[in-house]
Amino acid sequence: MLKAKYDVVVIGAGPAGLAAAIEAKKTGAQDVLVVERAQELGGILQQCIHNGFGLQIFKRDMPGPAYAQHFIDELAGLHIDTLLDAMVLNVTSERHVHATSRGSGFVELDGRALVLSMGCRERTRAQIALPGTRPAGVYTAGTAQRFVNIEGFMPGKRFVILGSGDIGMIMARRLVFEGAKVERVLEIMPFLTGLTRNYVQCLMDFDIPLQLNHTVKRILGNNRVEAIESVQIDKQRQPIAGTEEIIPCDTLLLSVGLIPENELSRKAGVSLDPVTGGPFVDERMQTSVPGIFAAGNVVHVYDLVDWVTEAGLLCGRNAAQYAIRERKLHGRRVGIKAGNNVRYIVPHVLDKESLAESAQRLQMRVTMPIEEPVLIEVMNGEERVARKTELYVRPGEMVNIDIPQSAYDAVQRASELSVRVVRR
Amino acid sequence: MTQEHRKFICITCPRGCALDATVEGKAVVKIEGSSCKRGMDYVKGELTDPRRMVTTTVRVKGGVHPLAPVYTKTPIPKPRIFDLLAEIRKIELKAPVRFGDVVIENALGTGVDVLASRNIPAKSEAS
Ligand SMILES: Cc1cc2nc3c(=O)[nH]c(=O)nc-3n(C[C@H](O)[C@H](O)[C@H](O)COP(=O)(O)OP(=O)(O)OC[C@H]3O[C@@H](n4cnc5c(N)ncnc54)[C@H](O)[C@@H]3O)c2cc1C
Numbered sequence A: 001m002l003k004a005k006y007d008v009v010v011i012g013a014g015p016a017g018l019a020a021a022i023e024a025k026k027t028g029a030q031d032v033l034v035v036e037r038a039q040e041l042g043g044i045l046q047q048c049i050h051n052g053f054g055l056q057i058f059k060r061d062m063p064g065p066a067y068a069q070h071f072i073d074e075l076a077g078l079h080i081d082t083l084l085d086a087m088v089l090n091v092t093s094e095r096h097v098h099a100t101s102r103g104s105g106f107v108e109l110d111g112r113a114l115v116l117s118m119g120c121r122e123r124t125r126a127q128i129a130l131p132g133t134r135p136a137g138v139y140t141a142g143t144a145q146r147f148v149n150i151e152g153f154m155p156g157k158r159f160v161i162l163g164s165g166d167i168g169m170i171m172a173r174r175l176v177f178e179g180a181k182v183e184r185v186l187e188i189m190p191f192l193t194g195l196t197r198n199y200v201q202c203l204m205d206f207d208i209p210l211q212l213n214h215t216v217k218r219i220l221g222n223n224r225v226e227a228i229e230s231v232q233i234d235k236q237r238q239p240i241a242g243t244e245e246i247i248p249c250d251t252l253l254l255s256v257g258l259i260p261e262n263e264l265s266r267k268a269g270v271s272l273d274p275v276t277g278g279p280f281v282d283e284r285m286q287t288s289v290p291g292i293f294a295a296g297n298v299v300h301v302y303d304l305v306d307w308v309t310e311a312g313l314l315c316g317r318n319a320a321q322y323a324i325r326e327r328k329l330h331g332r333r334v335g336i337k338a339g340n341n342v343r344y345i346v347p348h349v350l351d352k353e354s355l356a357e358s359a360q361r362l363q364m365r366v367t368m369p370i371e372e373p374v375l376i377e378v379m380n381g382e383e384r385v386a387r388k389t390e391l392y393v394r395p396g397e398m399v400n401i402d403i404p405q406s407a408y409d410a411v412q413r414a415s416e417l418s419v420r421v422v423r424r
Numbered sequence B: 001m002t003q004e005h006r007k008f009i010c011i012t013c014p015r016g017c018a019l020d021a022t023v024e025g026k027a028v029v030k031i032e033g034s035s036c037k038r039g040m041d042y043v044k045g046e047l048t049d050p051r052r053m054v055t056t057t058v059r060v061k062g063g064v065h066p067l068a069p070v071y072t073k074t075p076i077p078k079p080r081i082f083d084l085l086a087e088i089r090k091i092e093l094k095a096p097v098r099f100g101d102v103v104i105e106n107a108l109g110t111g112v113d114v115l116a117s118r119n120i121p122a123k124s125e126a127s
């Protein structure tokens, strides 16, 4: 059963979200909910079946799913609620969350603190404006990774990969393992954009040619990709005439970068850094909206999952502390109501503990003038907490009254205060 | 025996140090460019017995996914990678699969086990 309000609600169950949820619970959050749009926990790690994960934190070389399994198991032992197959549609700056799920339909709930951990998306063909026909057989490397590693089918037989990022190189090896031919990896930059170790163990080991300073000029083929035309580029990123080459292939994979996934952050009013594409955060991973925290690839694109986990832990700890403070503060707060002949009163609520530090001034306006001496009283039901006299009151003149520090004990007992103005 | 210079890129950790090695046949005389002592082990390994971790998938019947990811517990000799892949392709597991399940014991007589990388619950078991 879902609750209407949680201490911490985590959106996205990749390594960042899992770590945040675990750490929030361990820090003392009463209840934690993880909402994930996929049918299982783990995020993108579930399709990253290659090893190389966990060297920093576990001092072990693990495949992506094994790394995820570790945190999934830990989460399961901590009584953390999960809502799977559930897409979060909207988040407000008051931390109200709207989601739709196959199991529970439309869901609305609140978090005292929120963790945004939606990860990132891949750049697509449209975003890099590749000219040519629009045949089938053009995929992002991550989509192909999901097909091959989770769903179990090959998107093609003869590949060209554009981009020397890690996902592209790792997919090159993976496709060779599954019997495909990888004709070429093209990189527009004059350097490798992924890790050198991936160049060695994914490309060199299997004699897959890499060409730096090269890009795809055009895609050929009508129904299906039949070839691509590659071209060398100069220092100004302009194609060099005469260097074109037709490379026959049936599939083009794009590994051209990731963009943080921040539609929800925008809806919540979180300010975003135009350089990273992710939210501005402080040292506690809090965004510009109090109580909304963010961690992982949603903030900036990481190259090592260990640092994602670390950011998730930090974020979860702070989100829990925020929620705990929020809950405590809520119990410590008392509303102040406008009573007899008071039109309004400011502040509307008072932290009871504030009296431990100093007297607290209330300001109000009366509804009707009284041209004779009056008593201004702050009441807790029938018990008087503070009083003051005035010779007269008029709606045009603001009235003040201080709750003295000596009223500390009386205020602690109150569940609501009211202020009234009466004739003496 | 004559000494020669060979370049390696250590793949032991993500740092990927570029190593300049002076070698004599299959022996390493000295290396430069490594940030830790594992660089030496790597070069020795590359000269005598290059090994790689292998990760791939194996078919699963009745699971929430049609595949389970698997990995070699320790690196296997590089020349045997494609033999191992062929061996793994012959297998079909039955769900549920548990993380760490031994999928092949002592694969190809290398002494290395192939293990499941995650749980694959059976279809009905999934909640
Ligand atoms: C295709 C791809 C391959 C990668 N391969 C590697 C690799 O090989 N090695 C490596 O170190 N790093 C790799 N990375 C980087 C990798 O993303 C990070 O290392 C790490 O997984 C990021 O963790 P995360 O928790 O921030 O995001 P993710 O793992 O992406 O998790 C985000 C989760 O949020 C969920 N989500 C998003 N929006 C919503 C919503 N509105 N409602 C509900 N749920 C939502 C997503 O479904 C997802 O499960 C890869 C990234 C991508 C995109």
Ligand code: SF4
Residues within 6 Å of the ligand: B010, B011, B012, B013, B014, B015, B016, B017, B034, B035, B036, B037, B038, B039, B040, B042
């Ligand atoms: S030499 Fe050490 S630091 Fe450098 S890549 Fe190898 S293991 Fe990493």
